[in-house]
Amino acid sequence: MRKSIFAFGFSIFFILVFAGIASAQQPQATPSDDQVNAIAKQLYCPVCENTPLDVCPTTACARWRDLIRQQLAAGKTEQEIKDFFVAQYGARVLGTPPPRGINLLVYLVPVVAVVAGAYILFRVYRSWKRPIPLPQSPPTDVAPPPAQAATEDEYIHRLEEEVRKG
Amino acid sequence: MIANLGFGTLILTFIVSIYGAVAAFLGARRNSPALVDSARNAMLLTFPLLTVTTLTLIYLLVGVHFQYQYVSEVISNSMPVSLRITALWGGQAGSLIFWSWLMSAFASAVALRKWDRDREFLPWVILVSLVTLAFFLMLSVFVENPFVSFWATPAGNLITSMFHPAGTTLYIPPDGNGMNPYLRHPGMIFHPPALYLGFVSFVIPYAFAMAALITGRTDDRWIHITRRWTLVAYIFLSIGLLLGARWAYDVLGWGGYWGWDSVEVSSLIPWLTGTAFLHSVMIQEKRGMLKHWNMLLIILTYDLVILGTFLTRSGLLSSVHAFAESAIGPLFFGFIGLTLIASLSLLSRRWNDLKSTAEMGSVFSREFLFLLNNLLFILLFIVCFLGVWFPVLTDAMGIVGQKVPFLSRIFTGQKVTVGPEWYKGITPFFFGGLLLLMAIAPLSAWKSSTYRTVARAIWKPFAVSLVVPVVLIIFGMQSWVAILAFWLCAFVVFVTLYDFWRAAWARHQSRQENLFLALWHLLGKNRRRYGGYIVHLGAVMMAIGIIGIEFFQTETQKTIPQGGEIGLGHYTIQFTSLSSFNTQDGRNVARAVVSVYKDGKFVSELYPRRDYYNESQQYVTIVGLRSTPQDDLYVILADWQSLSTTGATFKVYHNPLVWWLWRGMIVFVLGTLFAAWPTRESQRVLAKKAVPVTSKAFGS
Numbered sequence: 008m009r010k011s012i013f014a015f016g017f018s019i020f021f022i023l024v025f026a027g028i029a030s031a032q033q034p035q036a037t038p039s040d041d042q043v044n045a046i047a048k049q050l051y052c053p054v055c056e057n058t059p060l061d062v063c064p065t066t067a068c069a070r071w072r073d074l075i076r077q078q079l080a081a082g083k084t085e086q087e088i089k090d091f092f093v094a095q096y097g098a099r100v101l102g103t104p105p106p107r108g109i110n111l112l113v114y115l116v117p118v119v120a121v122v123a124g125a126y127i128l129f130r131v132y133r134s135w136k137r138p139i140p141l142p143q144s145p146p147t148d149v150a151p152p153p154a155q156a157a158t159e160d161e162y163i164h165r166l167e168e169e170v171r172k173g
Numbered sequence: 174m175i176a177n178l179g180f181g182t183l184i185l186t187f188i189v190s191i192y193g194a195v196a197a198f199l200g201a202r203r204n205s206p207a208l209v210d211s212a213r214n215a216m217l218l219t220f221p222l223l224t225v226t227t228l229t230l231i232y233l234l235v236g237v238h239f240q241y242q243y244v245s246e247v248i249s250n251s252m253p254v255s256l257r258i259t260a261l262w263g264g265q266a267g268s269l270i271f272w273s274w275l276m277s278a279f280a281s282a283v284a285l286r287k288w289d290r291d292r293e294f295l296p297w298v299i300l301v302s303l304v305t306l307a308f309f310l311m312l313s314v315f316v317e318n319p320f321v322s323f324w325a326t327p328a329g330n331l332i333t334s335m336f337h338p339a340g341t342t343l344y345i346p347p348d349g350n351g352m353n354p355y356l357r358h359p360g361m362i363f364h365p366p367a368l369y370l371g372f373v374s375f376v377i378p379y380a381f382a383m384a385a386l387i388t389g390r391t392d393d394r395w396i397h398i399t400r401r402w403t404l405v406a407y408i409f410l411s412i413g414l415l416l417g418a419r420w421a422y423d424v425l426g427w428g429g430y431w432g433w434d435s436v437e438v439s440s441l442i443p444w445l446t447g448t449a450f451l452h453s454v455m456i457q458e459k460r461g462m463l464k465h466w467n468m469l470l471i472i473l474t475y476d477l478v479i480l481g482t483f484l485t486r487s488g489l490l491s492s493v494h495a496f497a498e499s500a501i502g503p504l505f506f507g508f509i510g511l512t513l514i515a516s517l518s519l520l521s522r523r524w525n526d527l528k529s530t531a532e533m534g535s536v537f538s539r540e541f542l543f544l545l546n547n548l549l550f551i552l553l554f555i556v557c558f559l560g561v562w563f564p565v566l567t568d569a570m571g572i573v574g575q576k577v578p579f580l581s582r583i584f585t586g587q588k589v590t591v592g593p594e595w596y597k598g599i600t601p602f603f604f605g606g607l608l609l610l611m612a613i614a615p616l617s618a619w620k621s622s623t624y625r626t627v628a629r630a631i632w633k634p635f636a637v638s639l640v641v642p643v644v645l646i647i648f649g650m651q652s653w654v655a656i657l658a659f660w661l662c663a664f665v666v667f668v669t670l671y672d673f674w675r676a677a678w679a680r681h682q683s684r685q686e687n688l689f690l691a692l693w694h695l696l697g698k699n700r701r702r703y704g705g706y707i708v709h710l711g712a713v714m715m716a717i718g719i720i721g722i723e724f725f726q727t728e729t730q731k732t733i734p735q736g737g738e739i740g741l742g743h744y745t746i747q748f749t750s751l752s753s754f755n756t757q758d759g760r761n762v763a764r765a766v767v768s769v770y771k772d773g774k775f776v777s778e779l780y781p782r783r784d785y786y787n788e789s790q791q792y793v794t795i796v797g798l799r800s801t802p803q804d805d806l807y808v809i810l811a812d813w814q815s816l817s818t819t820g821a822t823f824k825v826y827h828n829p830l831v832w833w834l835w836r837g838m839i840v841f842v843l844g845t846l847f848a849a850w851p852t853r854e855s856q857r858v859l860a861k862k863a864v865p866v867t868s869k870a871f872g873s
Contacts, residue, residue: 039731040729040730040731040732040822040824041728041729041730041731044728044730049594051590051592053588059427059592059593061427062425062426062427062428062824064426064792064794097587097588098587098588098589099564099587099588099589099590100590101589101590101592102590102592102593102594102595103590103591103592103594103595103598104563104567104589104590104591104595105589109567109570110567110589112563113559113560113563113589113591113595116555116559117552117555117556117559117599120552120555120556121552124548124551124552125548128544128545128548131544132536132541132544135462135529
């Protein structure tokens with residue numbers, strides 16, 4: 008089943024790619040709905056917050072889709088059509104902010120967070136390997152598991168311990 | 174006049190909650206049991222009072238009293254009674270009342286628990302609960318009063334006011350706006366109450382955490398008391414998200430379950446920190462570690478809950494400018510800021526008391542794996558928070574840029590969309606990491622695990638799980654990412670089942686019990702652990718559905734005449750007929766009949782619909798759906814062109830495996846319920862440990 012789905016997905020992809028190349032090379036009379044959707048999927052109109060253009064039911068969005076169709080028919084490429092919408096309505100029509108200026112933050116913050124998180128985890132791990140003795144605080148209420156050879160018995164012991172605790 | 178009853182009880186509850194909070198504070202300070210007793214009675218009183226307020230508002234909604242602004246905003250004549258009741262949470266003013274009512278119900282439930290062992294917590298739990306409640310009541314009384322009516326001035330202008338302004342006459346609009354038709358789906362009707370229940374339940378663990386910080390009783394007691402509250406919060410939040418996802422799938426007609434919409438994501442955010450909290454409290458209970466971190470997490474979750482309540486209704490996310498004009502926004506931010514500062518300063522005061530004494534063994538110990546889990550959830554939280562707030566911030570900074578020429582080049586104010594593409598580029602790494610942890614952590618032990626012990630425990634399920642990618646490759650799957658993702662799912666499933674089997678086998682051996690009986694006893698004895706594993710299995714089922722739809726969804730769209738066909742993969746749909754009719758509730762329905770063939774064989778008939786709501790002049794598409802464990806065929810009557818009986822445009826999606834997503838969600842919720850279910854044993858232990866009541870004030 009998956010094979011056929013994959014084969015199908017792949018063939019659709021190639022059809023779209025070739026259709027895109029073909030449309031770029033020679034003007035087409037009526038581009039199909041699927042060709043329009045392939046581009047509309049990546050665009051957002053300023054009115055319908057976060058609703059991709061290919062599914063947005065408003066009249067304004069229908070007009071945008073017609074615009075895409077006209078441009079496809081005129082032989083424009085996908086990138087040219089996207090650029091046209093950005094020039095007309097600003098960067099917000101794209102699903103992701105263009106990586107320029109202050110927008111870079113939206114790409115950098117996750118990376119910085121991952122690095123910082125990993126570093127903090129490393130520090131915590133190091134500090135826990137060498138615990139600071141705190142004589143005034145009470146000892147933990149959980150007794151450390153008895154030092155045993157790491158065998159299946161150890162697991163069963165731990166299990167029974169946990170079962171007892173409920 | 175009934176509205177005056179509602180408003181009167183609302184004001185009374187506001188006064189009672191402020192009284193209760195002050196009495197609790199003074200009672201604790203002066204060590205006066207009588208004052209604390211009085212505060213507790215005040216807390217118990219808020220529930221019946223707010224019940225009256227809520228019932229009054231429901232009465233106005235059901236009776237279509239359009240002179241009240243709120244009623245005219247959310248109700249229309251054509252709406253059935255059931256929808257009029259649910260319109261209680263259909264707009265901001267009603268939602269706030271509903272939130273407060275739920276909060277008072279939970280606060281009363283907490284007030285009624287046995288306080289014998291935790292006397293010192295009581296006044297502070299009352300204080301935190303009632304301050305939170307009073308804040309929401311203040312918004313209802315002063316800013317978003319649902320009981321204001323329309324009044325017409327002699328000049329013909331309409332004004333709104335609670336009481337009759339001099340020289341005006343009452344204005345009753347003939348009909349109201351009604352509820353947005355998109356929201357009339359069962360999923361959306363019960364989605365807000367479920368989310369709110371989840372939000373409200375998280376206030377209780379926060380209240381106990383603050384009580385622990387204030388009293389200095391910073392052991393694990395607050396976590397033990399609130400464990401079930403946290404799980405209840407988690408169940409409701411999960412159900413809320415589940416219903417929201419199903420609603421999106423059924424109604425929005427984009428063939429997906431989650432659109433990474435800002436409002437959607439802001440309800441996911443407290444769930445993420447809540448999940449991190451649920452895991453990290455276990456480390457504190459078992460090993461006495463992470464006490465600071467748990468405090469931070471519950472403080473964060475509480476403030477995110479308040480923020481989530483606000484964001485989902487405020488409209489801030491769509492327009493910064495509309496937000497700047499409303500009074501409710503600054504109040505919310507003020508409250509969040511104050512509670513954050515107060516909580517963090519309490520935490521810093523007790524910082525040294527919360528130091529942990531435990532040591533960590535290795536990176537394969539369960540503690541460290543739990544830490545990694547927390548890191549991944551926090552990273553997901555940061556990504557989601559950034560995604561929601563970045564567009565708002567750039568927009569707001571644009572205003573700064575306009576005023577300060579120096580900054581105008583950086584803060585251009587150019588609006589941006591942080592859409593699904595962005596989230597889909599980042600979050601899969603974290604979700605994949607979480608799956609990997611789900612596979613390793615169950616077989617590692619507290620403290621003593623090393624890579625040798627983990628490897629010894631894990632190699633069997635690991636080896637078996639490798640069968641899955643091999644089979645997928647043989648069947649021709651070529652996406653390496655999908656193969657890896659399916660393998661991770663298989664790995665988690667085999668590890669989890671292996672752990673169930675191993676534990677049951679051990680019990681069977683040591684107690685000579687039947688294997689099934691052993692498994693049954695095992696599940697009952699350690700509900701939290703095994704409930705957690707059921708939750709993991711649910712998460713894997715969901716992951717299978719998500720991988721299916723994300724990697725293998727295909728779609729096509731075409732305009733066809735009657736009798737015409739559209740092919741998609743193995744499926745062919747044939748357009749049989751289209752009918753159009755009016756309904757009694759003011760809809761014009763266009764209903765198509767399409768026959769579905771799979772490999773040339775007829776399998777079912779679907780009825781994709783387009784309902785036009787005359788009142789709101791809005792189209793809603795109702796999907797024709799054929800769902801099987803293998804795949805979903807999802808047909809919509811696309812509104813690209815005007816409808817005619819001769820031809821229609823259909824959009825067809827093929828969504829493999831998405832069936833598993835919905836079933837997985839149910840398993841996920843059932844697993845959480847299993848973990849939260851009270852055990853007879855724990856009640857017995859509690860009863861045994863209970864201390865006799867010594868003061869009237871703290872009696873049952």
